[in-house]
Amino acid sequence: MLPVVLMLQVVHNTLLIPAEEQKVLVGAEQVLGHPVEDVRLQVDKCENFPIYLNEGHPHMWGWPTTNNKNASVLFFMIEFSLIDAHIHVGQFREIYETPAELVTYLTKVGVGHFAVSSSTIAEEDYDKVIGEMKELVSLGKDRVLPVLWLTPLSLHNGGMDRMLNCGIEWKCIKIHPWLSFGGWGEDNDDREIAISIARDLQVPLLIHTGETEGSYPSCFDHSIAKHPDVTFILAHGRPVNEAIELMQKYENVWVDTAFMPTPNIVKCCEAGFVDRVLWGSDYPIPKYFYPEEDMMEYYANVLDELKQSVSQEDFTIITQTNALRLFKVN
Numbered sequence: 001m002l003p004v005v006l007m008l009q010v011v012h013n014t015l016l017i018p019a020e021e022q023k024v025l026v027g028a029e030q031v032l033g034h035p036v037e038d039v040r041l042q043v044d045k046c047e048n049f050p051i052y053l054n055e056g057h058p059h060m061w062g063w064p065t066t067n068n069k070n071a072s073v074l075f076f077m078i079e080f081s082l083i084d085a086h087i088h089v090g091q092f093r094e095i096y097e098t099p100a101e102l103v104t105y106l107t108k109v110g111v112g113h114f115a116v117s118s119s120t121i122a123e124e125d126y127d128k129v130i131g132e133m134k135e136l137v138s139l140g141k142d143r144v145l146p147v148l149w150l151t152p153l154s155l156h157n158g159g160m161d162r163m164l165n166c167g168i169e170w171k172c173i174k175i176h177p178w179l180s181f182g183g184w185g186e187d188n189d190d191r192e193i194a195i196s197i198a199r200d201l202q203v204p205l206l207i208h209t210g211e212t213e214g215s216y217p218s219c220f221d222h223s224i225a226k227h228p229d230v231t232f233i234l235a236h237g238r239p240v241n242e243a244i245e246l247m248q249k250y251e252n253v254w255v256d257t258a259f260m261p262t263p264n265i266v267k268c269c270e271a272g273f274v275d276r277v278l279w280g281s282d283y284p285i286p287k288y289f290y291p292e293e294d295m296m297e298y299y300a301n302v303l304d305e306l307k308q309s310v311s312q313e314d315f316t317i318i319t320q321t322n323a324l325r326l327f328k329v330n
Helices: 028-032 099-108 119-123 126-143 159-164 190-201 217-226 240-249 262-270 285-289 295-309 312-326
Strands: 002-011 014-016 060-064 071-080 082-092 095-097 111-118 144-149 172-175 205-208 232-235 253-256
Touching (some): 082 099, 082 126, 082 312, 095 285, 099 111, 099 295, 111 119, 111 172, 119 126, 126 144, 126 159, 172 190, 190 205, 190 217, 217 240, 262 295, 262 312, 295 312
Parallel strands (some): 082 111, 111 144, 144 172, 172 205, 205 232, 232 253
Antiparallel strands (some): 002 014, 060 071
């Protein structure tokens, strides 16, 4: 959990926040819903916040400390208790999620750390990917866990080397067999290159899985068996029975919950693998598929459905503990 405490002064209905320590919260105006002249964030741990102030932001509490109608000091806590292991920035079809928009949204829904890749990689524009990720890190600081999304082309045209040597500390490698039209097949060397990069960096390899040719979890059985020293995350865990079968066979197999139906998450837990399930939302991809939905409500509803379906202990393990351990977050 990353609690952030804001000491704010309200004078004549204007929110005043001194500007010394702009550490964690980005987009304070959007999050707080007040005019902000400057920002002061005091990072501290506080408990027992008794008053729920803002219905639009379920992670925000506080209370006034004086009765002066013209001036009062309010203490707020934004509670970043979640770690989202499947996030995107950049271009996805017709939508573009800027780094600032992404950090603001994740702050609003209570996400602390987040593992994020740039979907702009589909354009093979490596400099743009690097620029997006660097801007994101500058805004989100150590909340950002950068994921290097490789394409088969990037392995052979210098793109991978550019991204590896750009100064970003990558926390995960990602490949997407479906978008690469079978480019990560078992019969070519590209998959082995991606696995070797993950091994060299000592980070997990995230693999898109699904019910399309080349994306079934079973397509990676041989590679997983061959590389027990590399952790494989089966994004989406789809189909779930195949994903569970691989988790039963190999201790180095995990799943994330991006677009995974809640009953399938429960199946993974009941099969004994709650300690290898990562919370992931795939945001902002839901914004593309569900354009009429309020994304704040969408995130809260999906999260609440999980919370109602598993024990509190398992909920914490899935949404916090596992990612802290896998990504080595301090």
